[in-house]
Amino acid sequence: MNPSNYLFVSALLFTIGSLGVLTRRNSIVIFMCIELMLNAANLAFVTFARIQGNLDGQVIAFFTMVVAACEVVVGLAIIVSIYRSRRSASVDDVNLLKF
C-alpha cells in the first residue's frame, strides 16, 4: 500500500467537512465539521512527516491540535452566548448584517 493513500483520505475528509459546513444549519454541527477539517489536515501533516522522514510534520500537527482546542473553547462560548440572547442555535437566524 502506498503511504500516500493517507493523503487521499485526508483530502476526502476535508471535502466532506467543507460540505458539512456549507449545508448544515445547527451551529454546533457546523463547528464539528470544522473540527473534522482540522483533523484531516493533521492527518496529512503526519503522513508527510512519515514520508519526509523528519518530525516537523508532527510538531505542526501538535500545534494545530492546540490551536484547535483554543478555538473550540472560544467558539463554543460564543455559540452559548448567542443562544442565551436569541434562544436559537441555527446560524440562519443570525442574519441581520444584510442588505
Next chain:
Amino acid sequence: MNTLALNAGVTGIPEAVLFWILAPLAVLAAAGMVIVKKAVHSALLLAYVMISLAIFYIAQDAPFLGIVQIVVYTGAVMMLFLFILMLVGVDSSDSLIETIRGQRLAALLAGLSVGVLLVAGLGHAFLSGGAVGLDQANSGGNVQGLASLLFSRYVWAFEVVSALLVTAALGAMVLGHRERTVPRRTQRQLSQDRFREGSELPGAPLPNPGVFSRHNAVDIPALLPDGTPAPTSVSRVIKARGGVLPTAPFELKQEHEEDEA
C-alpha cells in the same frame, strides 16, 4: 491508484490491512456526521472518526500524537461539544429542507471542485525515492524527538501557543459571563418572599412524591391532608408530558368501621 498517487514506496502488510479496514469506515462515519438529523448523533460519529485518526497516527510512527489526539480531541474537545449540546438542546435538530436557494448545489460544486483539485495536486507530486519512514527520527524515542524539535526550532511558536491557550481560557470566561442586572437575592429575602401574602411557593418544603399514598414514584402525586393530590409534588416536566398517574388506586382505604362503631 498508482498512477494517481505520488509514489512513496510500499508499506508493510499489517498497516495495509489496518488502513483498508479503518479508512472506509472513517469516511463513512464522516459522511454520516454530515447527513444525520440529530446533533448528538453527529457528535458521536465525529468521535469515532477521531479515534480512527488516532489509530492512523499511531500506525504512522506518531504514538505521542495519537495519544494526545485521544486525550485532547476525543476526550476534552468532544466532551465540550456534548456539554454545549446539552445546554443548547439535545433535541435540536435541523430540518433537512434547505432554505437558501441554490445553496446545496453550489456547495456541492464548490466542495467537489476543492476535492478534485486537491487530488489532482497530489497526483502531480512526485518524489525521488520512496517514503523515508521515521525510524531514524524516532531513534531516541518519539517523545524525545518531538521534544528536541519543539524546544529548539519551534520554541517561539510554543511560547506563543501557550499564551494563546491562556487567552482562550480568559476569552471563554468573558464570553460566558452573565452580568447580573439585579442584585442577587439573599437567603433572607428568599425566605421572606416565601412567606409573603400571595406567594405561590409553600412556606415549608413540599412533600416528596408519593407521600401518604401507597407508592412514592416520581409520577404519582402526593396527597394533601384532605386526600386530594398535591399538584406541586410532581415535576412539571412530567405534568407537561401527561405522565401523571391517578392516585385513586393507591390511596389509603378509609376505615368504615369508625362509622359503625
Next chain:
Amino acid sequence: MDSAHALASGSSSLLVWLIALPALGSAILLLGGRRTDKWGHLLATALSGGSFIIGIVELIKMLGRSGENRGVSQSLFTWISVGNFNVEAGLLLDQLSISFVLLITGVGTLIHVYSITYMSHDLDRRRFFAYLNLFIAAMLLLVLGNSYLNLYVGWEGVGLASYLLIGFWNQNPVYATAAKKAFVANRVGDFGLSIAMMIAFATFGSVSFDGVAAGAGKANSGALTAMGAMLLLAAAGKSAQFPLQSWLGDAMAGPTPVSALIHAATMVTAGVYLITRSNFVFDRAPTAQLLVVIVGVITLLFGAIIGTAKDDIKKALAASTMSQIGYMILAAGLGPAGYAFAIMHLLTHGFFKAGMFLGAGSVMHGMNDEVDMRKYGALRKFMPVTFVTFGFGYLAIIGVPPFAGFFSKDKIIEAAFNAGGARGIIIGSAALLGAAITAFYMTRVMIMTFFGKARWSADAHPHESGKLMVVPMVILAIGSLGAGALLSLGSSFKNWLEPVVGHGFIEPPARMTPLVVSALALGAVVLGVGMAYLRYVRQPIPELAPTNVSVLTRAARRDLYQDAFNEAIFMRPGQYLTRALVFLDRVFVDGAVNGIGALFGGASVRLRRVQTGYVRTYALFILGGAAIVVAAMLAARL
C-alpha cells in the same frame, strides 16, 4: 481733410468737475436713501446747474483762444496699460464737445427744475433725480472722453440710465419690458462699437481719437470701411435709427421729463456725436458714408410715416424724434459739408423737441395723465402758456422762419441736394418729402390737442401747470425761436466747428442755391399743413380710432411692422434655439449624468444582494475562492 481734428493744445483742470458734480449728486442720493428725500431733488438740480456754469466758464475761456488752439484736455490717470494697449482716462474739450456740454447741462438743468413739480406726487422722486444726475454724468463722460474706450464708458452709462429711467415705474410690467427692450436694442449697437474699437486697435494700435486720427491717413480703406460700418451700427442703436429703432416708441413708458431729456435732446443724439467725432474715419471711407446716408434717409421717412398714425401724443413726438435724427444722420453722412449742419440741427432740435415734450407733459399733467390725443381738443383756452410754448416748438420743427428749425433743416436739405449726381437728387427729394410729412403730422398733433372741439370726459379739469414747470418751457420756447438764427449768423457755427470736422467744399457749381431750397422746403411745409387742415379741421375728429383705414395707416399704426419683423426674424428663432438647447441639455447632458448615477445606483442595488446575511453563503464564497486559489497555484506549477 488733414489735421482737421483739433488736438488739444491746452489743459484745464475744471473738466473733471463737469462730470464729477452730477456723479456726486447721483451717488449721494442713491446711497443716502430715504434720508435725502427732503432735499435730494434740490441738490441734484443745483449740481446739474453747477455743471452748466462750469460749461459756460469753459466756453468763455475757449472763445478767448484762437481757432486752432481751442481744444483743452485733462488727463486723469492711466487706466489700462497692457502690452501694446494703453488707454488713458482723459477728457477732451473742443468745439464739438462744448456744444454738447452746454446742450446737455443746459437742457438738463431746465428739465431738473421741471421735474421738481412734475414728480412732486411720486414717492420715489429722490431716486428719479439720482438717475437723472447719473444720466447727466454719463452723457458728459460720453462727449468728453478722449478715446473710444472712454466714450464707451459713458455710452454704457447712458444706456443704463435710460433703462433705469424708462422702467422707473417698474411695478408695471409693460414699462419694465419697454426698459428691457431699449436696453437690448442698445446692446446690439454697443456690440458694433466694441467691434469698431477692436478694428481700431488692430489697425492703428490705439483707440484714442488722436491715435486713430493720426493713423487714418495711412490705413487701408477696407479697415476704415469696416470700422465705419460698425460705428454706424452703434449709432443706429443709440439713436434709434433703422434697423434698431423699435425701442424708441416703447421708451415713452418712462416719465415725460425722461422722454424730454433722454429721448429727445441728448442720449439719442449720441450717435450723431459718434459719427461726427469719427469724421477722420468716415471721410476716408466713402462706402461707409453712403451707408450712413442711406440709414438716415430710410429713418427720416420711416419715423415720419409712423408719426402720422399715432394717437398717443408722446409716441407721435417719439416718431418725430426718430425722423429728425434721421436728418442729422443724413447730414453727418454727407461728410465735412454736412457735419456742422448736423450738429446745428441737433442743438436746435434739443430746444424745440424738449420744449414740445415738456409741453406734452404739461398737457398730460392737466388732463390726469391721459395720453390719447383723441381725448384732448380745444385745450388752448385752458392752457395758454403751454399752447404758446408748444406752438413755438411746432413752428420750429416744421421749419417756419424765423424759428430755429428753418435754418438748420433747410441747410441739411441744401447740403443733400448738393451732394452730387443722382444721389443728391434722391436724397434731397427724400428730405423734402420728409419735411412735408413732418408738417402734416405735427399739424395733426397741434389740431387734435389744442384746437377743435373739446373731446374730453367730464371728470377732466384741464389747467395750466405750476411755475416750475412753466418757466423751463418758456426758456426752451425762446430757444426754439432764436437759436437757429443765432447759430446761422454769418455761418458762425459752421466756422466754429471747422477746426474739428474739417472744411466742407461744395463743388461748384452748386446745384441748388439756398433760396431755391428754402422755397421748396416752404412749399413742402405748406402742402403738409394744408392736408392736415383739410383732414382734421374740415372733418370732425372721431373719439375712437377708426378701424377701416388704408393699408398704409394700418402699417403705420404697427410701426411699419418693425416689431413683428424683429420678433419673427430674431426673437422666435432665438427662442426655438433656446428651447432646443434646453431640451438637449435636459435629455442628453442631464440624462448622461443622471444615467451614470442611476447606473451606479442600479448596479449597487443589485450587487448588494450578495450580502445575504447568511453565514453559509459567505462560507460558500470562501470555499469557492479557496478553490480558485488552489487551481491557480496548480496551474502555475503545471
